[in-house]
Amino acid sequence: ENNEINGNWVGISFDYQDNSRISNNNITGNSLYGVLSRNTLNAQDNWWGDPTGPYNVTFNPGGLGNEVSNEVDFEPWLSEAVIFDEVGIQRPVIIIPGILGSAQKNGEWIIDPILHTYDNLIDTLEANGYVEDVTLFTFPYNWYQSNVLTAFELKNKINDVQDICDCARVDLIAHSMGGLVARQYIQSNYYENDVKQLIFLGTPHEGSPKAYLTWEGGKISSDANGSLVNFIFSREAKKLGYNDVFDYIRNSPISSVKELLPIYPYLIDKATGTYKPFPSGHPINDFLLNLQASLQNLYNSNVVLTNITGLVNPTSTINDFRVVNSSDLFLWQHGYPEGFFENIGDRGLIFGPGDGTVPEESSTTIQSAQFELAYSHNQIPAKGAGLIFKVLTGVTPTQVFDEFTGFGFELLIFKMLSPADMQVIGPDGKKIGKNFNNNEEFDEIPNAFYSGFETDDEYITIFNPLEGEYKAITQGTNNGGSYTIATGLISDESIIENEFTAQTTPGQIQNISITLSAGEIEVAPEDFIAPHILINSPQLKDYLRSETLPIDVVFSDKESGVFSTSLNLDNISAGNNSSIDLFFQPLGNHIFTAEAVDFLNNTAHQEVEFRVIASPDSTILDVERAYSLGWITKKAVKEDLIRKLKNAIRLEKRIDFLEEQFLDKPKIVKRIERIENRIDKVLARAIIRDLENQRNRNINDQAYFLLLEDINWLINN
Template sequence: MFFLFTVFIGAGFFVCFDFARAEVISVDTVWGADKVHVLPDGAILEVDPGVKLTLEAGAILKLGWNSVVRLHGSSSLIALGTVDNPVAITSLRDDSVGGDANGDGPLTTPQPGDWRLITSYSAKSRGPVTIDLDHVILSYGGGTYTAGSPIMLDQGSSLRITNSQLINNKGAIILLSSVKSAVINNSDIWNPDFCAPQDDNPDYCGMWDGIKNYTSNSFDFSGNYWGDSDGPSIAFPATNHSQGTPLAEVRGGKSVYEPFKTKPIWRKQKLDPVILIPGILGSWYRPTTGKWELDPILNTYHDLWQALEASGYEEDKTLFAFPYQWRQSNVLTALELKEKIAEVKALTGSTKVDLVTHSMGGLVARQYIETPGYASDVDQLIFIATPHHGAPKAYLMWEGAEFGPVLYDKMFKYIFSLEAVEHGYDDRDGLVKYFRDFSINPVKELLPDYDYLRPKDSSELLDYPEAYPVNQFLEIINDPAFLSKLSEVEILNIVADSGNNETLNAIRIGSSTQSVMYPDLWEHGEPDGFYDWFSDHGLENGAGDDTVPLVSNNSFNGSRQESFFGATHQSVVTKAQKVVVKELTGSESEVEFSSSPIEKLLMFRIFSPADFQVIAPDGRRLGRDLSGEGIIEEIPGSYYSGFASSTAEYAIIANPLPGQYQVELLGKGEGAYRLVANYIDDATSTEAVYSGIITAGDKQALKLSYQDETVELSKVDTGNNIVIGGGGGGAITEDVFGSGGAPTSSSTADLLTEADYYYNSIKQEIVGLQERIKWLEDYTLSIELYNGIKTDDKIFLLDPLVAELSRLRDLLQEKTLIIKIE
């Protein structure tokens, strides 16, 4: 007998389920995929003698706490799924299958042993029972018994399991002495803690945790994956300890498990969608698409992304990138992550996502999970080289506008220097002012929240936070009250140690020697001898990944950890790919991806008033289309920032071809310009500078000679014409514009169409701005009303929100004025 219940599931939605209430199935019954079949907490489902219960492909049976399925003599349970539509037998608390059947939202999550078992039962008849499972995922059973198992058979019964998964249960199967036959083939049989160390014997793999054979028969258990590449553990009578599912042969019966599979055969029924969150400088805005994208220059995430795709994830279906504006506070980025997760959940129908984070991206994820607004929608969280307690390297940036020695650091500095100059600052102490005035908060939010400054005449470190630049961001998310929120999430912390002890761990400081010329530098102390040629520059190095010291991210909050020796802050992303894939899917990667490293960069920066285009030795172009308003990106592995008036204009070419480059300039105003070309690698940085005068519409040509580590810039004397490179090595000749010249415009009709399109886009922007302002206002109010935060911490969280609201309101006013003028 079944009862139809209406379950309320938040936000005004109602879902109907068939609830089987401790009832008897007395006639042959078929359950299909059209309904979710639910056995409530403590309920018992009786299948009468001689009756067959069939679960068709796609059927879902959800069992509540301590619930039992009893198969009386001569009855049978037949579950026949398919690869695409497996049968699911799982916990009532498992919202990933069949939705929120218990109507409690995220308040409960499934655990091994939630429901009790499926068993033969002799109360009505002692005839043999048949269980036949094919393409079935059976999870979270085995509760209440000390020797827990989700399946237990006796009474001369028969068991056949093929192409299935018995995973995340308490125990596996109990076969009592009278069981006639048991066959398990081509299936995954593993649980989270099969071989957890015992109190009295840390090397013992408990027989109660796996398959217990109490018969004297020999059973075929070949072709299965037992949770470990070395196969199952033999728990009794001999002991062959491994990390695999234990097999216990209690009364002489044999469990023939060879050959066995060394990796999972079947993946999770449904992979949680994965969102990859990069670190600082790991996202770049692509003006040709109008979108942010993952690091297109150093390709930091390319190999990991390929590994995830090879493991079954599909881009924009189960695999998503979260590139972001890394110049803004992580508090704001965390809000955008919240929106991204909601978008992914709506697109995929999932209730939770997995997050893979690198470097500062891990702090973004923590900010979202630990502070108000978290929607309990993160299942797994993987940190890769995350500076949980900051990195002293950030002190050099924040206090002295100094960056590290490797390629990544130099590119970072050149970009920030250009931005500072474009905003009217010089590129020395002006860069420090730029960080503060333009709220480049992530640099400050990467400062350590522990002791790392040492007075030059002392052997003791100063006590943080006295005499330190304070990092309130990390202080908040490392507060135990906030850290406790991470207990809801399954975490893996991946750390790297380059092995060369060249990671900045502490800084020996004295008074600033630059205070007269650069008064804004080194507010809290200049590294001792920093500008001396022959010294350690006050930098005390130690263990770490060349960016993050081990003291910052090792053994984070008691979470599980994987360590990679010989890996750097960037390379660990590639080296950890197999660990990441196995953590997410339970499956070893079949292949490992390793693309050619980016070892050299050629960077061009223009200090206005001019735009530019670079033509490589093979004729391919990068930069502004000087004959129009578009952008040309023909050089592989290159990036161009665009030429909008609000954008610092630069171009980067990875692993550049040696030879002669041509740089074409187009004046967009009148005055002096400066073009800077830099060659960058981990060991070297060389620079060439050309300065000149240009007027609006004028074109000039420069040539850059690049060979080995040397770059030289000079002007090309073109007479009345300059050569504008064509794709693939071709070229066209074009007359030079006069001072008042301009490119030929399109027809009036086309201009009207473009104008209409422009104003429509402005109107759409206004709607979007209004929606975002309302959303931020609501979130700001929730922070103000939240009682679980100290006042100072609440102010810290509110400051970037208020600043962002002010910026958006100003922008809305500006856009609205454009429409009014129209």
């Protein structure tokens, strides 16, 4: 396109049989044919030298322009000559990122502030004449949702840009899944013919097998990008109440993951060594299948296509999976990659050519100008910046920024799981996060990103962080409660994770230390001292069953404060500054425990062991209490029991007096004690017989067993 073709015998002679297209040309003044083709050729939207169109004896005999052969599809044609643009910036360009290429800042989507994938591309375009928000725009979007929804949002974005530039068309640079968004728009029935150029960067036109791991197993690749996605997904799943990442992806749902599944056979059945049937043996990606079915709409759109792909090496990219049947009811319904979790052999992963994410067979299928770069998926926007500018403008850039490597970096992330806001201070004293003094933000750490505190999704990322001690300062929000700071150090080699959970109240400030050293993360609160517990009552002693036991415990914490306390008697909850009626407690040993947790989850535990016992006097009181509760129904029965107990007490006192008279004669004392024991047991057994006689007549089971326990205690103690 954009050619002046005139003064020839035949302007264009075409012999190929493919989906080629010529458009936006001035084809005039050619002696025999403007276009001569032996096969069908799309030559719509050209100027043929006259508003009546090209001459064709069969289809346009009234045309006064250059003649075309019957195989040429020339309608519609242009009604006036093309005024060719000068070389250089002619239209605004919109950059469409891929999955993970957008993040929210206080609820508004912005382009990749975390990994900075597009910084070099933007810097190169600006250095060579593009102006932000005048001729250079970005289209960050919610990459969780379906690309169908995002494509409609792209239509609105283009309309907004057209309002600014007062122009008919824009150019698009679309990376990764962003290319599918652009295709969905251009191939849709609501396309407004407002795109001039579309440059694909590593677009998975037929899907990416990596998506199978995520969609079927809830697993994400272990490279830095995958580790970041897994960190985010796992915390969001926990926060939103999903069982795990798989449950979150499937039932949230995160539609974009499914829309990246390949639309060709890629699952090899281990049992047969052949590909499972497609589509029946594979998960179905209706989005890409529909896009493939309407591909001709893209070729007929009059959009100039350029496809830039990456090729790291012949074995850099997952191309297929060797699968076996899975016994899991939900996971791997179409096959489990052999040895994937067991780390056996190749783990069922079959590698081939590609950019590390998108196989070559998926990225190169579009018929367009093709450029291949020896870089990985996320390097393409930076390493291809100069080429992209030249494709857009036809001019070699004077300055190119392409230092982004896409690998060999570390990313430190702090994710807040509410209800709290946060601020992070680096080892060098620089800050990022909420300014608690004025409700604004600190932004002092280079290559760091703070999502803001105006939404419930709050996190901080630091690209290539310094080693040393970071201080996370939190402030309680809403009604307070439990919050968690999840931290992760992500690289291509590994991800190191740690979490800290604490309690907060509205406005409360807390300090947490996060130390980054030698690839490890240590998280610890500045307050590590547990609360103090003082148990005034109960004490280590004997209590009579007839007593009421006061509960008196003092809790204190001089650092972060006491968040919660609990009191238990024999594992049954008790209230502080209350009392326990020991009449209803069994005789014997009891354990009273007190626990306290401060706001930074330091825990203290204290316990006291005591006994509940019976005496003759307390047993009389227990008889009275049983009668008052209606457990003993006849007053005469109650008075008879008390009389016998009092007789036993009087006898006991006489024996005690007798013993005192013979303290200097131990043999006599021992004989008296033996006689006393026999008398005690006789009297006690007589009372027990009375209890048994009255049971279920004038004494219910509650009174019977309680008083029986008292008498047996007196016999045995």
